[in-house]
Amino acid sequence: MLEIRNVHKAFGSNQVLKGVNLKVNKGDIIVILGPSGSGKTTFLRTINFLEKADKGTIDFDDIHTELHSASNKTINRIRKKTAFVFQNYNLFANKTALENVTEGLIVARKVPKEEAIKCAKDALDKVGLSERYDYYPSQLSGGQQQRVGIARAIAVNPDVLLFDEPTSALDPELIGEVLSVMKKLAKEGATMIVVTHEMSFAQEVASRVVFMDGGVVVEEGTAKQIFTAPKEKRTEQFLRRIVRDYDYVI
Amino acid sequence: MTINTEFMIQTFFDVLAGIPVTLELTFITLLLSFPIAFFMALQKLEKKKVSGKIVSGYVSFVRGTPVVLQILFLYSLLPTILNYLIKEILKLEFDIFSINPMIYAFVVFSLNTVAVLTEVFRSALLTVEHGQLEAALAIGLNKCQAYVRIIIPQAIVSALPNLCNATINLMKSTSLAFMMTVKDITAIAKVNAAFGYNYIEAYLVISVIYIILCTLVQLGYVAVERYFSSYKRFSTN
Numbered sequence: 259m260l261e262i263r264n265v266h267k268a269f270g271s272n273q274v275l276k277g278v279n280l281k282v283n284k285g286d287i288i289v290i291l292g293p294s295g296s297g298k299t300t301f302l303r304t305i306n307f308l309e310k311a312d313k314g315t316i317d318f319d320d321i322h323t324e325l326h327s328a329s330n331k332t333i334n335r336i337r338k339k340t341a342f343v344f345q346n347y348n349l350f351a352n353k354t355a356l357e358n359v360t361e362g363l364i365v366a367r368k369v370p371k372e373e374a375i376k377c378a379k380d381a382l383d384k385v386g387l388s389e390r391y392d393y394y395p396s397q398l399s400g401g402q403q404q405r406v407g408i409a410r411a412i413a414v415n416p417d418v419l420l421f422d423e424p425t426s427a428l429d430p431e432l433i434g435e436v437l438s439v440m441k442k443l444a445k446e447g448a449t450m451i452v453v454t455h456e457m458s459f460a461q462e463v464a465s466r467v468v469f470m471d472g473g474v475v476v477e478e479g480t481a482k483q484i485f486t487a488p489k490e491k492r493t494e495q496f497l498r499r500i501v502r503d504y505d506y507v508i
Numbered sequence: 509m510t511i512n513t514e515f516m517i518q519t520f521f522d523v524l525a526g527i528p529v530t531l532e533l534t535f536i537t538l539l540l541s542f543p544i545a546f547f548m549a550l551q552k553l554e555k556k557k558v559s560g561k562i563v564s565g566y567v568s569f570v571r572g573t574p575v576v577l578q579i580l581f582l583y584s585l586l587p588t589i590l591n592y593l594i595k596e597i598l599k600l601e602f603d604i605f606s607i608n609p610m611i612y613a614f615v616v617f618s619l620n621t622v623a624v625l626t627e628v629f630r631s632a633l634l635t636v637e638h639g640q641l642e643a644a645l646a647i648g649l650n651k652c653q654a655y656v657r658i659i660i661p662q663a664i665v666s667a668l669p670n671l672c673n674a675t676i677n678l679m680k681s682t683s684l685a686f687m688m689t690v691k692d693i694t695a696i697a698k699v700n701a702a703f704g705y706n707y708i709e710a711y712l713v714i715s716v717i718y719i720i721l722c723t724l725v726q727l728g729y730v731a732v733e734r735y736f737s738s739y740k741r742f743s744t745n
Binding site: 306308330334337338340341342344346348349350351352353361362365366367394396410411414 | 636637639640642643644645646647648649650653657658661662739740
């Protein structure tokens with residue numbers, strides 16, 4: 259369904275991505291792990307052109323394009339097939355929770371207003387915010403804001419959901435509510451690419467785990483393979499540092 | 509020395525005729541400057557190398573010279589040069605000195621206000637986190653829609669206090685229009701005062717009028733600010 263090949267990206271003289279490949283099938287839950295600075299967020303952002311890659315290609319259903327020379331029309335088509343959940347939510351501060359969700363439907367996809375509102379309410383209900391339709395982002399807690407962010411993403415019924423460290427900006431006690439929403443989506447068959455540091459999420463729901471370091475994919479496999487029998491030394495080192503009781507997992 | 513109250517009352521009513529001119533100078537200048545300044549602010553923000561540099565150069569030139577000097581250049585020097593060009597080089601029958609001085613006033617004040625507003629808009633646009641623009645693009649809005657629906661409504665709110673300042677400063681500097689023979693509040697007062705040397709009285713009268721006008725502008729901005737920031741009103745944190 260989605261295949262990205264040979265992605266290169268440099269910020270100035272800093273080569274962040276050095277040829278990353280990723281293939282995504284419908285229903286895949288792909289978790290990208292890696293130390294900070296490994297380029298995982300940058301890679302995720304090149305998929306929907308929030309970051310323009312220097313080199314690489316993308317195949318998305320019938321769309322095929324070079325990443326660095328895609329036309330605005332192609333970019334917009336790909337953006338409409340994907341949805342992005344940001345680390346710091348990035349909700350529209352001048353819109354209510356409901357308006358945040360309807361915006362992409364009414365303005366970008368020309369869905370009739372009533373239908374859009376119904377869609378948006380369904381999405382907000384799904385993330386457990388049926389009591390908060392008319393609240394502004396500033397009136398919501400971090401966890402609630404991120405759940406609005408997720409509702410905004412799922413309301414447009416995207417082919418792929420992209421999550422960029424969705425729980426990293428949250429208080430520990432609020433992480434659970436966001437993760438459980440994400441797990442629910444995974445169970446319902448959504449296709450997701452998730453950059454995260456939540457190892458439990460990776461172990462529980464990932465259909466594939468990708469470990470990135472230094473701008474390349476070091477290792478890729480099922481959650482079980484990566485967590486119990488990593489082939490690469492760098493993967494093992496990373497897991498040892500991050501997973502507290504890693505030794506017991508083996 | 510006695511204050512001539514009869515003169516003051518007379519001048520007050522004479523000067524009222526100048527209020528439309530002052531308001532016209534202020535608000536038409538603002539209207540002319542708004543779109544240009546907004547476009548220039550975007551040039552600076554989008555890090556377009558050449559146009560951004562030109563805008564920066566322009567802004568620092570205008571901010572670095574007094575308005576009086578700009579008026580002297582534009583109103584005294586420019587017509588003379590243009591006249592020479594038209595008469596001697598192009599050989600055209602056009603009297604440059606017959607142009608309504610209001611036009612010169614609009615040009616000078618707009619050149620100035622554009623520079624001020626460019627900075628106002630730039631700082632206002634910067635107050636909206638870049639992430640919201642990204643989020644808007646990510647859900648499929650194009651850049652224009654993202655600016656109109658998400659960024660600008662929020663930027664306006666933070667721009668309003670500075671816009672109010674700029675408007676008041678502009679209104680006060682239109683009093684320099686008398687140098688260009690425009691008959692605004694100040695010009696009328698000066699003419700009246702010159703008959704019997706009642707300058708103090710005339711200046712007192714127009715001070716009151718300027719204070720009233722500026723207060724009205726401020727009240728107007730307070731109302732607009734309240735309207736636009738409704739999304740912040742219930743803020744809990």
